[in-house]
Amino acid sequence: MDMLQYMYSGRLLATSAPALIDVLMAADKFQVATCMRHCSKLLRNLQMTPEAALLYLELPSTVLLPEAVQSLTDAAKSYLATRFKDIGRFQDEVMNLPLAGLEAVLSSDDLQVASEDAVYDFVLKWARTHYSKLEERRNILRNKLVWLIRFPMMTSRKLRKVLSCNDFDHDLASKLVLEGLFFRAEPPHRQKHIASEETLHKRFSERAYKYRPVKVVEFDSPYQQCLVFLDLKKEECLALWPQGRVYSQAFHLGGQGFFLSAHCNVDQHTAAHCFGLFLGMQEKGSVSFAVEYEFAARSKQEDWKFSAKVKGNYVFTGGKAVGYRNLFSCPWQDLMKDDSDYFQDNVLHLRAELTIKAQH
Numbered sequence: 001m002d003m004l005q006y007m008y009s010g011r012l013l014a015t016s017a018p019a020l021i022d023v024l025m026a027a028d029k030f031q032v033a034t035c036m037r038h039c040s041k042l043l044r045n046l047q048m049t050p051e052a053a054l055l056y057l058e059l060p061s062t063v064l065l066p067e068a069v070q071s072l073t074d075a076a077k078s079y080l081a082t083r084f085k086d087i088g089r090f091q092d093e094v095m096n097l098p099l100a101g102l103e104a105v106l107s108s109d110d111l112q113v114a115s116e117d118a119v120y121d122f123v124l125k126w127a128r129t130h131y132s133k134l135e136e137r138r139n140i141l142r143n144k145l146v147w148l149i150r151f152p153m154m155t156s157r158k159l160r161k162v163l164s165c166n167d168f169d170h171d172l173a174s175k176l177v178l179e180g181l182f183f184r185a186e187p188p189h190r191q192k193h194i195a196s197e198e199t200l201h202k203r204f205s206e207r208a209y210k211y212r213p214v215k216v217v218e219f220d221s222p223y224q225q226c227l228v229f230l231d232l233k234k235e236e237c238l239a240l241w242p243q244g245r246v247y248s249q250a251f252h253l254g255g256q257g258f259f260l261s262a263h264c265n266v267d268q269h270t271a272a273h274c275f276g277l278f279l280g281m282q283e284k285g286s287v288s289f290a291v292e293y294e295f296a297a298r299s300k301q302e303d304w305k306f307s308a309k310v311k312g313n314y315v316f317t318g319g320k321a322v323g324y325r326n327l328f329s330c331p332w333q334d335l336m337k338d339d340s341d342y343f344q345d346n347v348l349h350l351r352a353e354l355t356i357k358a359q360h
Contacts, residue, residue, distance in 0.1 A: 003027050006035045014039075017046055021055070028063040036068035043072055048079045050093075050101075057100040081108035087122065088113070095126055099144060102126060106148040109202065114210045115249050116153035123149055124167060137167055146172070147201045151180035153213055155249060184215060211249040212236075214260070218253070224356040226253045230260050234346040238336060240264035242273060250282055254289060254356045256316075257282035262350070264332060265325050273332035278323025279352060281316040289316045289356055295327060298349040300341040306351050 002019075003026045006012050014020050020039045027035035043056070053076035060066035060073055080097075084090045084105045094105055105111070106119060113119055123145050131137040146168075151159065159177045162168065168176075183194060183204055195204040206213065215229040230248050240246060241264050248260040263276040277295050292313050296306040314322040328335050328342065335342060342348055 003030070003032060003035055006038065007032060012038065012042070015042075017043060017052055020046075024059075024069070025063070028065055028068070031065060033065050033068045036063075036065060037071075040069050040072035044075045048076070050080065050083065052076075053079045053104075054098065054101050057104065077104040077107070080104040081110070085110050086112045087118075091122075094122075095129060099130075099140070103144070103148060107202065109205060109207050111207050112210065113207065115155070115213070116150050116207070116209070117155055117158040117249075119207075120149050120151075120154060120158060120162070124165070127167065134167070138169060141167060142169060142172055146176060147203065149176075150203050150205065150207070151176045152183040152204055153206055153209075154180060155251075156216065157252065209249075211247050211259075214248045214251055216251045224254050226251065226354050228258075228260065228352040228354070230262075230350045230352070232262060232348045232350065234336070234343055234348070237262070237264075237275070237348060241332065253354055256287065256289060258354065260350070260352055261321070261323075263325070267326045267331075270331070274326040274330070275328055275332060275335050276323060276325040277327045277350065277352075278321045279314075279354070280321035281318055283318045287318070290314075291316055292355040292357065293322070294353040295324065296351040296353070297328070297342055298344055300344075304344055306349070 002012055002014050002023045006023075006027075012020075012023060014023050020043050024036050024039035024043075027033075027039065043052075046052075056069070056072050056076035059069045063069060080101055081104055084094050084097075085108060087094055087105070094102065097105065106123070111119070123141075127137050127141055127145060131140055151162070154162075159180060162173050162177055163170075165173060183191060186194065191204065195202075198204050212230060212232065217227040219225040228248075228251055232246070236246060240262070243264060245261050245263040250257045250259050252258070259280050259282060261278045261280060263278065264273055265276045266272070267274045279291075279293055279295075281289070290313065292311075294308050294311045296308045298304045298306055301307075309327050310324050312322065314320075316322075334340075
């Protein structure tokens with residue numbers, strides 16, 4: 001009756017979510033798309049809850065006219081992605097979400113997570129929790145869950161673990177890892193092009209990681225050595241003002257974990273804010289490393305080639321760090337100005353070179 005009234009008057013008596021759902025389903029049965037869209041609009045204006053959002057996500061598979069409820073399902077996905085974006089804080093709640101809810105949360109670029117490695121671990125844990133049988137788990141991973149994991153953003157150490165993970169078909173695991181490695185080997189302009197062509201999923205896009213991804217090139221001879229490339233967007237750097245810091249993902253050399261950290265800090269000599277870069281060792285223990293290091297950055301003056309900024313030697317023990325409070329020898333404002341010599345297309349390109357010549 002409410003649907004018929006809407007067809008003749010354009011008004012609905014229903015105001016609660018359950019009543020509006022009833023009208024929407026009746027309108028779908030008789031394919032009254034205008035009434036369905038009106039119900040969807042009214043439902044979007046009500047206060048959203050996780051339970052309601054999950055109900056709305058089921059609608060496209062149960063109605064004859066799924067396009068009429070598209071705006072409602074989009075709103076439900078956005079709500080879940082926003083509510084649970086701090087996945088560490090809501091780990092138990094997200095672990096209990098059904099597949100449609102998990103897809104909504106993990107499809108978001110704004111997911112607050114340490115790294116893509118953490119997303120991979122969470123997806124695997126969710127699959128093992130909800131699908132105890134191996135074949136069922138492999139099937140849901142292959143058809144649904146792998147598209148939520150951005151393999152090109154994972155660390156090399158974790159990608160090696162993917163290859164030996166029994167939850168994935170070996171051929172699929174090899175394909176995903178190779179795809180990720182080949183993408184990382186592409187120059188930046190090709191990476192942008194590949195990411196722009198990926199319309200259905202976002203496998204080649206970075207999230208708002210707590211720890212910034214790095215690219216690492218390793219050498220074994222004549223010394224253990226690695227080149228670590230860290231790119232920071234200008235908005236990420238601006239967000240560090242006045243005393244912020246951002247950390248890179250861990251990388252490994254000589255069996256030890258290291259990381260880079262970029263800081264906005266105060267120069268001890270001039271009292272002006274400036275950009276600092278530091279190198280730290282993760283593991284605490286008695287092992288010590290004599291490390292030669294060099295920090296470099298691309299600059300306009302060098303035709304956007306890397307030029308060394310500082311070099312040094314340091315004997316690392318676990319938990320220690322070394323670096324320079326004013327890497328560019330200029331005030332913060334000069335580095336961040338519109339015509340800065342160091343931001344190429346609004347990206348600051350940094351490189352750290354580490355060489356281990358002795359360990360104790």
